[in-house]
Amino acid sequence: MKTAVCKRLISLQDLKYRDMQIKIIPNIDPASIIGVRTPELKKIAKEMYRSGEYRSFIKKLPHDHFEENQLHAFIICEMKDLAECFDEVEHFLPYVDNWATCDQMSPKIFKKNKDELLKHIKTWIGSDRTYTVRFGVGMLMQHFLDDDYDEKYPKMVAGLRSDEYYINMMIAWYFATALAKQYESVLPYIEENKLDDWTHNKAIQKSLESFRVTDEHKKYLRSLKVKH
Numbered sequence: 001m002k003t004a005v006c007k008r009l010i011s012l013q014d015l016k017y018r019d020m021q022i023k024i025i026p027n028i029d030p031a032s033i034i035g036v037r038t039p040e041l042k043k044i045a046k047e048m049y050r051s052g053e054y055r056s057f058i059k060k061l062p063h064d065h066f067e068e069n070q071l072h073a074f075i076i077c078e079m080k081d082l083a084e085c086f087d088e089v090e091h092f093l094p095y096v097d098n099w100a101t102c103d104q105m106s107p108k109i110f111k112k113n114k115d116e117l118l119k120h121i122k123t124w125i126g127s128d129r130t131y132t133v134r135f136g137v138g139m140l141m142q143h144f145l146d147d148d149y150d151e152k153y154p155k156m157v158a159g160l161r162s163d164e165y166y167i168n169m170m171i172a173w174y175f176a177t178a179l180a181k182q183y184e185s186v187l188p189y190i191e192e193n194k195l196d197d198w199t200h201n202k203a204i205q206k207s208l209e210s211f212r213v214t215d216e217h218k219k220y221l222r223s224l225k226v227k228h
Contacts, residue, residue: 033066045074073105096131134170141174145181176206197226
């Protein structure tokens with residue numbers, strides 16, 4: 001029996017968008033993807049949060065559809081109470097099964113509570129769950145590469161080793177972003193090959209694609225690629 005939320009999502013189905021989502025999120029069951037565009041999901045999340053309807057929805061895990069996971073993530077992004085937000089992130093992370101839900105879950109309240117966030121990040125990156133680790137690295141990338149940057153943070157990320165593609169891609173993304181924002185501090189991680197070869201080369205590749213990295217830096221980074 002379909003819930004009211006599920007029926008509403010199905011009513012917003014965009015088949016072309018669904019087909020595109022199936023291609024870019026290949027590791028989940030295609031049948032679980034309805035095909036609802038992100039602005040619609042964010043709109044529903046705001047409505048459910050304001051009305052309080054979200055409370056019963058987020059208790060029902062696991063969800064059946066990708067869009068329900070997305071909706072769950074966007075509801076968490078709306079939360080104004082810090083303790084509730086962290087509790088719900090911790091409750092939801094074990095059920096996150098794809099990069100899109102992981103990367104689009106970015107609670108607004110984290111920006112003003114970075115000391116508490118950092119404590120959780122240290123736990124997340126030590127997890128044995130792929131998307132919990134990816135989420136932790138993503139939060140470190142999003143919130144601790146500017147004014148709150150510290151040289152110990154890239155060291156934390158460089159110390160990770162995994163056979164999981166979606167973890168290594170996030171590590172590469174982290175270092176590419178770090179090279180754009182903290183070049184002198186982060187460069188030694190590339191010069192001294194402190195990442196595994198695949199992640200090392202992917203970080204360089206993503207840096208070369210970035211408009212935030214200077215041409216001079218790109219030329220040097222290109223010379224640091226590991227040849228197999």
